[in-house]
Amino acid sequence: MEAIVSVEDLSFSYGNTFKLNSISLNVEAGTVLTLLGPNGCGKTTLLKCINALLKPERGKVIINGKNAYELKRWELARLVGYVPQAHVPPFPFSTLDLVLMGRTAHLDFFQQPSKLDRQIAERALSMVGLSHLSHRPYDQLSGGERQLALIARAIAQEPRLLLLDEPTAHLDFKNQFLVLGMVRRIARENGIGVVMSLHDPNQAIMFSDSVALMKNGSLFAVGPPHSVITRERIEAVYEIGVRVVNHTDGSFIMPSMENFS
Amino acid sequence: MLGSKKGIFFLLLFLPLPVFLLSLTIGSYQIPFNEVLVTLFLSIDPNFGSGSPQTQIYKEVIFMIRLPRIILALFGGIALSVSGASLQSVFKNPLVDSYILGLSAGAGLGAAISIAFFPAIIGLTQLFAFSFSFMAFMLTYFVARDRGQASTVSLVLAGVIVTALFSAALSIIKFFTTPEKLSSVVYWLMGSMAVSGWTEVLQSVPLILVTFLIITLMRWRLNVLSMGDEEAKSLGINVERDRLIILLTTTLMVSSFVSVAGIIGWVGLVIPHLVRMLMRTPDNRIVIPISASLGGVFLLLADDVARSLTSYELPVGVITTMIGAPFFLYLLKKRGGGSWRQ
Amino acid sequence: MRLRFVIFVLALTILIVSVGFFLTTANFPRSPQPSSITIQDMSGRSVLLSVPVNKAVILNSYWNEITSALGASDKIVGIDKYTLSSIYIPKIVRERPVVGDLFSGVNLETILSLKPDVVVMDFGYGKTADIIKSLESLGIPVICMYSNNFNDQLNAIKLLGKIFGAEARAESLINFLEIRHTVILSTASKIPESERPAVLLCRVEKDGLLTAYGNSTWGKIVEDVGGINIALRKFPSQSWPKINLETLLAWDPDIIIIVGYDGAALQSQLDLVTKSSVWGNLKAVKNSCVYTVLIGSRTEGAYLDWGPRMLIGEMKLAKIIQPKYFGEINIDAVSDLLISTYYNQ
Numbered sequence: 001m002e003a004i005v006s007v008e009d010l011s012f013s014y015g016n017t018f019k020l021n022s023i024s025l026n027v028e029a030g031t032v033l034t035l036l037g038p039n040g041c042g043k044t045t046l047l048k049c050i051n052a053l054l055k056p057e058r059g060k061v062i063i064n065g066k067n068a069y070e071l072k073r074w075e076l077a078r079l080v081g082y083v084p085q086a087h088v089p090p091f092p093f094s095t096l097d098l099v100l101m102g103r104t105a106h107l108d109f110f111q112q113p114s115k116l117d118r119q120i121a122e123r124a125l126s127m128v129g130l131s132h133l134s135h136r137p138y139d140q141l142s143g144g145e146r147q148l149a150l151i152a153r154a155i156a157q158e159p160r161l162l163l164l165d166e167p168t169a170h171l172d173f174k175n176q177f178l179v180l181g182m183v184r185r186i187a188r189e190n191g192i193g194v195v196m197s198l199h200d201p202n203q204a205i206m207f208s209d210s211v212a213l214m215k216n217g218s219l220f221a222v223g224p225p226h227s228v229i230t231r232e233r234i235e236a237v238y239e240i241g242v243r244v245v246n247h248t249d250g251s252f253i254m255p256s257m258e259n260f261s
Numbered sequence: 262m263l264g265s266k267k268g269i270f271f272l273l274l275f276l277p278l279p280v281f282l283l284s285l286t287i288g289s290y291q292i293p294f295n296e297v298l299v300t301l302f303l304s305i306d307p308n309f310g311s312g313s314p315q316t317q318i319y320k321e322v323i324f325m326i327r328l329p330r331i332i333l334a335l336f337g338g339i340a341l342s343v344s345g346a347s348l349q350s351v352f353k354n355p356l357v358d359s360y361i362l363g364l365s366a367g368a369g370l371g372a373a374i375s376i377a378f379f380p381a382i383i384g385l386t387q388l389f390a391f392s393f394s395f396m397a398f399m400l401t402y403f404v405a406r407d408r409g410q411a412s413t414v415s416l417v418l419a420g421v422i423v424t425a426l427f428s429a430a431l432s433i434i435k436f437f438t439t440p441e442k443l444s445s446v447v448y449w450l451m452g453s454m455a456v457s458g459w460t461e462v463l464q465s466v467p468l469i470l471v472t473f474l475i476i477t478l479m480r481w482r483l484n485v486l487s488m489g490d491e492e493a494k495s496l497g498i499n500v501e502r503d504r505l506i507i508l509l510t511t512t513l514m515v516s517s518f519v520s521v522a523g524i525i526g527w528v529g530l531v532i533p534h535l536v537r538m539l540m541r542t543p544d545n546r547i548v549i550p551i552s553a554s555l556g557g558v559f560l561l562l563a564d565d566v567a568r569s570l571t572s573y574e575l576p577v578g579v580i581t582t583m584i585g586a587p588f589f590l591y592l593l594k595k596r597g598g599g600s601w602r603q
Numbered sequence: 604m605r606l607r608f609v610i611f612v613l614a615l616t617i618l619i620v621s622v623g624f625f626l627t628t629a630n631f632p633r634s635p636q637p638s639s640i641t642i643q644d645m646s647g648r649s650v651l652l653s654v655p656v657n658k659a660v661i662l663n664s665y666w667n668e669i670t671s672a673l674g675a676s677d678k679i680v681g682i683d684k685y686t687l688s689s690i691y692i693p694k695i696v697r698e699r700p701v702v703g704d705l706f707s708g709v710n711l712e713t714i715l716s717l718k719p720d721v722v723v724m725d726f727g728y729g730k731t732a733d734i735i736k737s738l739e740s741l742g743i744p745v746i747c748m749y750s751n752n753f754n755d756q757l758n759a760i761k762l763l764g765k766i767f768g769a770e771a772r773a774e775s776l777i778n779f780l781e782i783r784h785t786v787i788l789s790t791a792s793k794i795p796e797s798e799r800p801a802v803l804l805c806r807v808e809k810d811g812l813l814t815a816y817g818n819s820t821w822g823k824i825v826e827d828v829g830g831i832n833i834a835l836r837k838f839p840s841q842s843w844p845k846i847n848l849e850t851l852l853a854w855d856p857d858i859i860i861i862v863g864y865d866g867a868a869l870q871s872q873l874d875l876v877t878k879s880s881v882w883g884n885l886k887a888v889k890n891s892c893v894y895t896v897l898i899g900s901r902t903e904g905a906y907l908d909w910g911p912r913m914l915i916g917e918m919k920l921a922k923i924i925q926p927k928y929f930g931e932i933n934i935d936a937v938s939d940l941l942i943s944t945y946y947n948q
Contacts, residue, residue: 053491077497084492090353091487091543104485105497110478112546135264157496290712318715321741326711383732439843441706445729448707455708456733458740572713573684573703 003062004029004161004193005050010059012042012049012217019045020056021218027161027193027210032184034204035197036229037214038238043197046214047163050195051082064160077105081154083164086146086171088139095141095149096134099125102156124155128182144175148182155186162187164196168203180207201229201253213237229253263547266540273539273551277335280558284331287565289572290322297323329459333521334564334577335557336469337454338528340518342556344511345529346536346548347476350487351507352413355537358529359515362420362508366427367397368519373431373446377438386449387464391520397423398512402505410501412490416508452523452578454564461521472514473553479507480545487543525560525578527585532556534592645755645762646726646747653720655768660714662705662724662734664689664900665909666748669760670723671696672776672911672945675767680717683709689900691912691946705729711737721746721766752820753784753827756913776945780914783937787921790928791829800857802830802924803887805846807861807872811879813851816862817841821898821907821916828921829928830858848881858924859887862907864899894923911941 003026012020020042027033035043048054050061052068061068063079071079081102093101102124103117113121125131128148133141138149147167154162164183168176184207187194198204204211204225211228213220215237221228234242234253241256263270286297300319344359352361360366371393375386405411405419435443454461476483482503485493493500519525536551537543560577563584567577639653660681661667667686670679676693684704687697700717703709706729714722722738725731726747735745746766750756757777764773802825804816815834816822819842825832833856838844846854861876863869873895876882887893896919897905900912907916915938921929 048491051495053494073494073499074497077495080495082492082495084495089488090355091350091537093484093543097484097542097544101485101488101496104481107481109482112481153496288712289710290716322712322715325741326715326737380728383736437845441728444706448729451707453708455703456711456730456737458737460736568710568712572700572710574708574710576707 002029003027004064005195006062007046007050008060008062010046010049010056010061012045012054012056018217020049021216023059023219025195025212025219025222027195029160029193030188030191031209032187032194032196032207034208034211034225035195035214036199036201036204036211036237037220041214041237042217043214044165045217047082047165047195047197050161051080051163052076053082074105077157077159079159080161080163081157081159083147083150083154083162083167085166085169086143086150092137092139094135095130095138096121096125098138098149099134099153099156102153105157120158121152121156124152125149127155127186128152142175144171144178147171147175147179151179151182151186155190160192162192162194162196164194166197166199168198168200176203183207201234205229205250205252226250266542266547269539270547270551273536274554277554277557277561280561281331281335284334284561284565285323285327287569288322288327289569290326292319292322325458329462330454330457330564330568331561332462332466333454333457333518334561336466337518337522337525338532338556338558338560339473339553340465340469340514340556341525341528341560342532342552343473343476343549344515345556346533346545346552347483347507347511348529349533350483350545351504352417353487353489354413355534356530357417358527359511360424360524360526360529361417362401362512363397363423363427364394364512364515364519365524366424366431367394368516369446369450369524370397370427370431370434371520372449372523373434373438376445376449377434377442380442384460384464387461387520391516393427394516394519395512397427398508398516402508411504448576449523451576452525453567453574453576454522455568455574457521465517465521468517469514472510472517475510476507476514477549477553479503480549483507483545483549484543487545523578525581527581527589528556528560531585531589531592532559534589538592642746642762642765644746645749645759648747650721650744650746652744652746652766654766656720656766658717658719658721659767660702660717660719660722661686662702662709662722663748664692665750666723666725666759666763667692667696668900668910668912669763670767673760673764673767673769673772675763675769678767680719681714690903691900691910705731705734709734711741714738714743715741719743723748723763723766725749750820750909752823753913753917756909756911757781760911776911779941779944780911783914784917787917787929788827791827791921791925794829794925794928798925798927799829799831800924801833801854802858802860803833803851803854803856804860804862804920805834806863807875808845809875811848811875813846815844815846817844819843820909820913821862821920824917824920825924828917828924830920830924848879852881852884855886857886857890858892858894859885860894860896860920860923862896862898864905865897865902869895869897896920896923906938911945912938915941 005027007023007025010020010023023046035046037043049056068076099121100113100117103113103120125134128151130145130148133145141149167179180203183194208225210223211225212222213228213233220237221233231242231244241259243254243256245252245254286294296319300316300323341359348359348361349355349357368390371389372386375389379385401419401423402411405415435446482498485496485498486503490500532555533548533552536548536555540547540551563580564577567575567580639651642650642652644650657678658680659678661670661679662683664686667679667682668691671693676696679696679699681702682696682699684701686692700713702713705725708730721744723746738745748759750759760773760777764770804822804825806814808814817834817838818840822832822835833854834844861872863872882888896907898907899905900908906912906919915934918932918934922932
């Protein structure tokens with residue numbers, strides 16, 4: 001399969017400290033890549049570099065055959081949808097208006113969204129199952145609904161690649177799985193490549209096609225979830241003792257309770 | 262986008278029309294309502310009929326005194342409220358108004374310099390006020406720029422610094438100038454359209470019209486910009502460029518009005534807020550046009566009061582503040598800040 | 604390409620605005636006055652006017668005062684805000700509609716509704732330029748007035764007399780003032796340089812600074828009556844220089860004259876002076892040569908002002924500065940005569 005995005009030898013630093021050190025990755029259409037690693041390991045920085053919000057010192061990001069750093073913002077936004085963590089914007093737009101913002105990259109400079117744009121936004125909302133909330137102010141939605149609305153906005157961009165920065169942060173137990181399931185479904189059904197960052201190795205196992213384990217700005221391991229997420233690697237990256245628990249659905253990671261006694 | 266709000270939207274959008282006609286009939290020179298209409302018709306069609314013997318003087322009052330002033334107030338209100346709404350989106354803060362970038366301090370300094378040093382040159386005060394407020398904006402922008410980026414926080418800070426700087430310079434001029442010139446500066450800062458005629462209209466309205474058109478066409482982009490720099494970029498907006506265009510456009514818009522009418526406060530803060538509350542949406546596709554019509558109506562009515570309440574003139578800037586500030590307080594208390602959140 | 608369009612629109616806009624500024628000279632036709640004469644006003648403009656005028660709006664208190672002194676108070680139909688506070692202007696004038704003032708602007712419709720034949724006003728400051736332009740575009744003749752010294756006041760009286768058809772009375776008032784003024788000038792001119800004291804005519808501000816009268820009408824009177832105006836000598840070009848206490852100590856004038864609009868203003872200034880130990884070091888304070896003079900038109904006994912009362916103010920300063928030469932002048936007699944002849948109707 002053809003790679004939607006390939007990151008080639010990417011390095012980024014703040015001052016003298018490396019935030020990213022020679023990262024190379026590929027994501028294929030319809031697959032989900034999860035970035036896994038402790039806080040400050042460079043997951044968010046990498047997502048921002050892929051989306052050209054940050055410019056690396058070295059390396060390239062090729063999206064759909066084009067160098068991301070040579071594209072104009074609107075050209076890039078037609079290829080990449082970025083889903084930030086659920087937030088509360090200063091102005092309480094309706095959920096539909098928020099999703100409609102995803103169409104901006106397809107508009108001319110002085111153009112307002114058309115009826116067609118509105119239909120696309122409505123379809124994106126119904127894909128995430130929020131049609132009934134389209135006229136509700138976005139800030140009155142629950143955390144999970146807000147995250148879904150932001151995903152719908154990224155879908156409305158009609159991108160080839162979806163980037164999600166910790167989509168499960170601040171969500172309750174049920175909503176975490178609802179959102180992740182939605183992401184995987186969207187990737188498969190639309191042939192979109194997905195790169196997301198997660199905190200929980202088990203969620204990475206359950207919802208990704210491949211996992212990139214990161215530590216201190218470097219890639220520790222990349223590959224299918226089960227080959228990457230092993231006891232040794234998790235202990236080395238997170239510096240905490242863990243156990244692997246085998247279950248009918250697969251094997252999962254548990255922290256050893258000796259850590260806390 | 263409108264849905265059930267269609268009725269109120271068009272009602273508010275066309276509200277300036279009746280207020281415009283009403284304002285033509287208001288003034289300390291008594292003209293009966295029907296005579297105003299007759300005079301208007303006569304000006305369109307000279308064969309409409311013979312007016313009363315006073316028609317000539319009515320014509321002077323209506324076309325030389327009232328009409329230019331009404332047009333100026335209408336477009337001034339548009340400029341102040343639309344720029345307020347735009348900057349609130351750009352700065353992601355509903356408590357920002359058009360003077361945040363140092364425009365008022367710049368205009369004040371420019372006017373003071375021309376009043377203090379070149380009192381004899383007609384029209385120079387306007388020109389100086391305009392160029393200095395533009396200069397203040399440019400200074401704010403370049404002080405705020407760091408590695409090619411001007412973040413909203415540094416813009417606000419730079420605006421505060423530039424305002425302080427220009428105000429200090431203004432104080433020095435006020436201190437050293439003569440009492441008469443000092444009074445002129447003080448009254449200029451209060452804002453008034455008392456002796457505005459067609460000249461002032463010609464000097465400001467065309468620019469306000471063009472810049473208003475640009476902002477109206479960019480109103481969807483304003484929505485996206487209000488989501489924050491990174492999100493707006495991700496959604497396909499060249500944030501630096503679009504923000505500069507909006508800052509530049511609003512600066513031109515406000516400066517051109519302030520330069521002929523002085524500093525008139527609170528319109529840019531109160532009107533967009535009221536519109537968001539009435540229309541129950543922050544969507545600039547609705548907020549921008551309705552802010553324009555309500556802003557125009559507000560300043561027009563305030564100026565009607567300024568010119569007809571007494572035999573002399575009240576400073577309209579004082580009236581807008583006296584209505585605007587308590588009203589804003591009422592909005593905040595009533596809504597508990599509900600039309601926006603931090 | 605889109606950006607280029609925006610730049611184009613902005614450039615176009617700036618062009619339109621510049622055109623707007625150039626069109627400022629555009630004038631609108633005004634209706635000609637029948638049986639009118641041309642009057643040269645004090646700004647040098649030629650004004651078409653049908654005289655004598657029967658209705659005038661006068662926008663400065665001193666021109667209202669002179670017009671009233673000429674017996675034409677019934678012809679004043681509109682006044683400015685500051686005229687209200689002058690006690691030297693007849694009540695009927697002060698009851699006329701206030702149309703605004705030269706700093707904050709005037710209500711053009713009110714002026715129009717008063718149907719004046721002429722508007723009389725200062726020029727060269729505040730909103731005067733805009734007001735003149737607006738009034739002229741409405742076809743109302745405007746007479747601009749000006750004064751920088753005693754003679755300008757006499758010229759103003761003459762001009763107002765001509766406008767209101769009171770030439771004879773204007774002539775008599777001018778004579779009254781001119782004779783006495785000339786005597787003062789000729790007496791003062793004979794005073795030897797060695798007998799001329801250094802004088803500071805000033806206002807003590809709340810912050811302890813002083814506003815001195817330098818190159819101004821009153822500042823020049825100090826020199827006219829045989830004093831050395833120390834502020835004028837040090838800062839020849841400044842009308843109202845602000846000076847601090849150190850400068851005051853360095854100048855150490857022989858005579859200090861403090862001015863104020865009313866008794867309270869004078870008292871509060873004197874309080875500032877007596878509270879400060881600095882002032883005790885001054886020659887003028889040690890020798891009890893600190894005087895107060897009422898200015899303006901707000902209280903009884905205020906004579907240092909524009910208008911006919913300027914003569915009395917001049918006499919007061921003469922008596923303070925050169926008691927040896929002007930001690931004989933009976934100021935009360937002159938002011939009583941002036942007031943009874945020209946101010947009571």
